[in-house]
Amino acid sequence: MESIVTSVLTVLIPLYVTSFLIYVVRVVKGPTLPDRVLAVDSLGYDIAAFMVVLSILLKSPLMVVCGLSLALWIYALDIYVAKFLEAREMGG
Amino acid sequence: MIDLILVAIGLTLIAVGVFYDFIGAIGLLRLPNFFTRLHAATAGAIGGAVVPMIGAALVALGADYLGPPRFFLAGAAFASSILLMILSQAGSHAIARAAYLSGEARVEPALHDALKEREGGG
Amino acid sequence: METLFLFIATVAALLSVVATYLAIRARDMLSAVIFSAVQSTAYAIMFYIFMAPDIVLVYIPVSVGVLPAVTILLIKRTERYER
Numbered sequence: 001m002e003s004i005v006t007s008v009l010t011v012l013i014p015l016y017v018t019s020f021l022i023y024v025v026r027v028v029k030g031p032t033l034p035d036r037v038l039a040v041d042s043l044g045y046d047i048a049a050f051m052v053v054l055s056i057l058l059k060s061p062l063m064v065v066c067g068l069s070l071a072l073w074i075y076a077l078d079i080y081v082a083k084f085l086e087a088r089e090m091g092g
Numbered sequence: 093m094i095d096l097i098l099v100a101i102g103l104t105l106i107a108v109g110v111f112y113d114f115i116g117a118i119g120l121l122r123l124p125n126f127f128t129r130l131h132a133a134t135a136g137a138i139g140g141a142v143v144p145m146i147g148a149a150l151v152a153l154g155a156d157y158l159g160p161p162r163f164f165l166a167g168a169a170f171a172s173s174i175l176l177m178i179l180s181q182a183g184s185h186a187i188a189r190a191a192y193l194s195g196e197a198r199v200e201p202a203l204h205d206a207l208k209e210r211e212g213g214g
Numbered sequence: 215m216e217t218l219f220l221f222i223a224t225v226a227a228l229l230s231v232v233a234t235y236l237a238i239r240a241r242d243m244l245s246a247v248i249f250s251a252v253q254s255t256a257y258a259i260m261f262y263i264f265m266a267p268d269i270v271l272v273y274i275p276v277s278v279g280v281l282p283a284v285t286i287l288l289i290k291r292t293e294r295y296e297r
Contacts, residue, residue: 001099002157008103010218015110017225019140022117024229026129027252028236034191035126036248038184040255042120042133042140044278045180046113047255049141051262052148052169053106061158061165063267066274068172070258071141071179073278077251078183080286081244085190087290 009057016050037081044074098154105147112139126197130188137180145173223263230256241296243289247282254278 023043030036051067116136123129149169152162191197192207199205230253237249254277261270 001095001155005099005103005151005155006215009106010215012106012110013218013222016113017222019110019113019117021225022114022121024232024252026117026120027248028232032126032191032197033242033244033248034187034197035129036245037187038126038129038133039120040248040251041180041183041187042116042136043252044255045137045141045176046116047259048172048176049109049144049148051259052145052165052172054262055165056148056151056155056158058265059158060265061152061161063262063265064165064168066258066262066267066270067145068168068175069271069274070255070278071172071176073274074251075179075183076279077282078187080283081248082183082186082190084244084286084290085194085196 006057009053013050013054013057016046016053020046020050033081033085037078041074041078044077045071048074095154095156098150102147102150102152102154105150106144109140109144109147112136112143116140125200126191127188127199130184134181134184137184138177141180142173142177145169145176149173219263223260226256226259226263230260243294243296244286247285247289250285251278251282254281 020043023039023046026039027036027043030039048067048071051070052064055061055063055067113136116132116139119132120129120136123132146169149166152158152165152169155162158165192199233249233253233256237246237253240246240249254273257277258270258274261267261273
């Protein structure tokens with residue numbers, strides 16, 4: 001059981017890292033600000049899922065809380081930028 | 093036996109999550125406009141984060157070499173998948189509304205802008 | 215196995231260097247805040263790989279939550295583009 005789970009996850013993790021690098025390309029290139037915020041948003045959620053998967057591979061199940069914390073705070077960053085743009089539009 | 097079935101379903105869901113992650117990343121890189129990239133980003137958030145978390149919960153329920161804390165891993169992963177299913181869509185909607193209202197992202201190849209007409213040309 | 219973890223940590227470290235350079239060079243202050251969030255996410259991955267979840271739990275709320283909030287309040291009071 002352990003060897004099956006470890007070998008499959010070892011194959012899958014470099015693919016995760018490759019897709020994170022493609023997200024980062026959009027963060028760097030993004031012509032406007034909402035593109036960057038959107039890319040950072042998706043990047044943060046996927047890194048949260050990556051942390052949950054990695055806690056199985058590291059054999060330490062209590063480390064899963066970090067993924068939950070990262071997802072909630074990335075959402076807070078999103079709401080900050082949205083409130084900033086809307087306040088600028090209303091002239092405040 | 094039931095452990096092996098749970099682990100197989102969980103690993104399949106994690107692999108499906110990697111596939112959706114690639115789809116979201118390539119769509120975010122290649123699509124031409126902000127409002128079309130929004131579609132790719134939400135597909136990447138739901139398929140690339142919620143589905144692997146449910147898969148990780150099933151794998152943790154099946155893998156008995158992790159000891160009793162594996163039930164904590166399964167519960168936390170399932171709770172964060174439920175939270176993420178609400179939060180990613182809410183955040184994307186908030187940032188799209190702010191980008192439209194502040195004029196930060198232009199609606200460029202648009203044939204008809206119904207929201208602009210309804211708000212009176214503003 | 216250790217090679218895989220060192221690979222992930224190396225990618226995260228290079229990513230944090232790139233994000234820090236872009237945050238310094240950006241003319242738009244709000245983009246600098248976003249790049250700073252990317253850098254702190256990369257650091258969070260590195261702390262997670264090196265088995266320090268308590269530091270991750272303290273580092274994420276400070277550098278993804280509180281620091282961008284304070285900086286965005288500051289930008290709202292002053293001006294957005296650097297001259």
